[in-house]
Amino acid sequence: MTSQSLNQISVIKLNGVGAQLALRLSKLGIETTQDLLFHLPLRYIDRTRVSAIGGAQPNTEVVIEGTIRGCDVVFGRRRSLLCRLQDNTGIISLRFFHFSSALRNNLKVGSHLRCYGEVKIGSSGLEVYHPECQFLDPAHPLPLQQYLTAVYPTTEGISQQRMRGIILQVLSLMNEHQLIELLPEKLKKSSLTTVLKFIHQPPNTAAIEQLNKGEHPSQQRLAFEELLAHNLSLLKLRQAVQSHKAPPLCNKDHLRGRFLDALPFELTGAQKRVSFEIQKDLYNSYPMLRLVQGDVGSGKTVVAALAAIQCVAAGKQAALMAPTEILAEQHRQSFEAWLNPLGIQIGWITGKVKGQARTQQLGAIKDGSAQIVIGTHALFQEEVSFRDLALTIIDEQHRFGVHQRLALKEKGRNDDQIPHQLTMTATPIPRTLAMSAYADLDCSVIDQSPPGRSPVNTVVIADCNRQKVIDRVQKACTNGRQAYWVCTLIEESDLLEAQAAEATAAELHLLLPQLKIGLAHGKQKTGEKSATIAQFKAGKTQLLVATTVVEVGVDVPNASLMVIENPERLGLAQLHQLRGRVGRGKEESHCVLLYGPSLSQQGAERLKIMRQTNDGFKIAEMDLKLRGAGEVLGTRQTGEMAFRIADLQRDGHLLPEIKLSAELLLDQHPLNAQAIIRRWLGDGERYGQV
Incomplete structure (x- = not known):
């Protein structure tokens, strides 16, 4: 067994871990001893020092020692066992609402105890509810812990003490079994073995405040690897999508120029820049994957129309999907006003289009006479069949689930060819979120408002x-x-x-x-x-x-x-x-x-x-601080942002280096990249196809 790496050793091999405990551990995603090492503490408590009872403060966690001066069952709203513990500085109550006769018999007057727990204000003054207790022999002093105590995520049937004991076994195994380093030397900042030993058993000299904020260098080393795993997962998804072909949309006629000449306004510099980025993407023979962010009123619809025109000019169809009929109707009105004069026909499919009108629209989409089709999620219903769909535009993309976007992409699949994809959002995404949650997409930002609009x-x-x-x-x-x-x-x-x-x-x-x-x-x-x-x-x-x-x-x-x-x-x-x-x-x-x-x-x-x-991007950054990443992202992917140790706000400064490191790993160490994803995200596909 000495030649095995820790990711090959099942938890069932550990002392005291039977089938029932192994099942409970599996609920936490723990199958191997390596999984236990990467089951990281939520916070730390200090049991390395004994506090004087007289100095105990409410809402603090303390280790106290003393002699039992009284112990009785008391009756209030609930029956409880109340012990009075005294040292040479004061007296405090230990209260047990759940107790056995054995515990009651053991807590004898005159016994010496060491207790750990949180101090609260109770009916008898300062009290500690259900403290962890050890009996002391004055002739043989019990040494204090030399390490800060880790507090772990647990599940029903696994106590903190049990979890600590299991992980302690694995830490001792690290001396004889291999923990595979997956980061190449140029990216490795410190030994993973050293870091994990420190994380699970920080010495009593470690700065507990820094650890509880997640800012210790050892925690930052693991946060780097975890964010790297998420980034790699999205880049592999991007590679998978772009391994397909897409129709290159070369814009050879003058539709674009005629459209721009007819507009009653001139595009802003930002609109021109983003439109040019999309235009270049659509020339490629692999799928475009681009997200356009634009604050409220920045003019994303015109940019989407230019992309659709390029698709039509190449003899293909485009589809624009919006989350509500109100928004879809708004887009239809804009597109018809702009594009009908150019001879471009707009199709229209929503839940309220029924009967003969629906049959007519479905026919026009199928024979290609509807060159740009606008609608709601009704677009990806089975009866909707496109002649030659080459571009999908998804507005307010965060309101759609993964499977809905995938279904629309499948409408344009032709052998190994899939449509280009443009997604848009008027909800500005903080830079740190865009770099992590949207690493599979090229991001463009329309950061100018059209002239003549006054701030609200x-x-x-x-x-x-x-x-x-x-x-x-x-x-x-x-x-x-x-x-x-x-x-x-x-x-x-x-x-x-x-x-x-x-x-x-x-x-x-x-x-x-x-x-x-x-x-x-x-x-x-x-x-x-x-x-x-x-x-x-x-x-x-x-x-x-x-x-x-x-x-x-x-x-x-x-x-x-x-x-x-x-x-x-x-x-x-x-x-x-x-x-x-x-x-x-x-x-x-x-x-x-x-x-x-x-x-x-x-x-x-x-x-x-x-x-x-009125700056949407400043507001988005503040929203991230106040509500957290999961809330801000909405429905992009369930569970996507459930990090074990990383925090996008705290660790956002790591992302530029992570982006470069992910590209280097995929290019030069693809097997290591896959192993890092598996270590942090498991074998299941974490991100759905987009």
């Missing part, structure tokens, strides 16, 4: 001043402008949100009888909701009361005021998206954040950020 002035007002806000709405609408009033709820319930919106609309009808008020929410039938929004776009209603269904796809340049009720209930990114519905014309625009009475500190911090900046 944001104000924060308490609900007790609601009448002032209503007066402000009346003034704006009387002066010929339009306004939104957005209702939010903590519960993610369309029904409750709809009820809140209906109640607010009824209230505003009474208070503003002279205004024409529309109502849009998630419980309405699609046709009813679309008709309401269409009336608002046409200026037939002055005030639109809505839930967050208006977050994307509603473009009304005449709307200059938005009121968001209970904004503290939304994340920064969503607030920024909603605010982006105004400020689309040349008039000065305002966003009123009307907050409720129970505003938390974090809620107040979010509203302060919204008031301070």
Whole structure:
């Protein structure tokens, strides 16, 4: 067995690990002794020093020693065993709610104990609930621990003590069994064996605060390798996708020039740059994989239209998929206005296209007369068949699951050929997230707004001043402008949100009888909701009361005021998206954040950020700090950001080096790259095809 590496030795070989414990360990993803080494501590506690009982403070973890002065079963709301422990500085209570007769008999008056636990304020003063106890023999002092104590993730049936004992066995095995180093010398900063021994048993001289923040060099060495594994996994996915062929889309006619000449505005420098990057990608005979980020109102739709035109000019079809009918309808209107004069036919497939109209659209898509097809997730239904799909454009990509995007890609598969893929988002992604979660994609950023758009002035007002806000709405609408009033709820319930919106609309009808008020929410039938929004776009209603269904796809340049009720209930990114519905014309625009009475500190911090900046990328960075990576990414991949030791905020500075290291490993050490992925992510495919 000495020739085996630790990743070949099953946990069942360890002393005290039977079939039942092995099954419980497998729930934590632990099958081998190497898995145990990479089951990393959540935090550390210091049991290397004894604290004086008289100096114990509430909400601190301490090691204390003393003599039992009394021990009785007491009856309050719950029966408990209460012991009084005393040293020469003071006295403290040990309380056990769950105890056996053996424990009660052992805790005799006069016994000497060493206890570890968290100090709380209880009915008898300072108390320690269910401390870990050791009996002491004054004639033979028990040495204190020489290492900081690791606290591990566990599952039902595995105590911390049991987990520590198992991992201690594996640490001793490291002296005789091989732990394979997977990083080449030029990337290796320190010995993996040394690092893991330190991580599991830091000496009592180690800085516990630094360790608990994850900032110790040994932790950073492991965080580097874990982030590298995620990066490598995405790069291998990219390699797999780009091992297929894609039709090169050479733009040989003058459609692009005619389109640009007909636009009533000139592209910004950022739009031109990003469009050129896409144009070059589409010339290639392997699939484009590009993500375009653009803040609210930066002009992503025009860039998407240019990509689609290049596809049509090459005699192929393009498809644009949006997450909601509102947004899909917005895209259809823009594309038809721009491209019908050029002789380009637009197809249209959503859930509400039925009967003869649907049959007609399906036929046009199949025979290729619909050159650009726009729709919702209905696009990838089995009955939708393209003649020659060469480009898929996915808007607000984070709202689609992996399988939905894969299904659309499959629509264009032709032997070994698959479509080019362009994904877009108006939710700015912090640089650290883009470099890690989107390492499989080339990223472009449209970082300029079209000229003539003025920044939205944001104000924060308490609900007790609601009448002032209503007066402000009346003034704006009387002066010929339009306004939104957005209702939010903590519960993610369309029904409750709809009820809140209906109640607010009824209230505003009474208070503003002279205004024409529309109502849009998630419980309405699609046709009813679309008709309401269409009336608002046409200026037939002055005030639109809505839930967050208006977050994307509603473009009304005449709307200059938005009121968001209970904004503290939304994340920064969503607030920024909603605010982006105004400020689309040349008039000065305002966003009123009307907050409720129970505003938390974090809620107040979010509203302060919204008031301070209109920059979506700054807001995204702050959102990452406040909510964490998993929340910010939304539905990209379930579990994708569940790191063992890495933290994107704390360890973001490692990413530039990780990017270069991943490319070097794939190029020069492909077997090592695969082994690193397996070590940190397991054998299952972590990232779905995109």
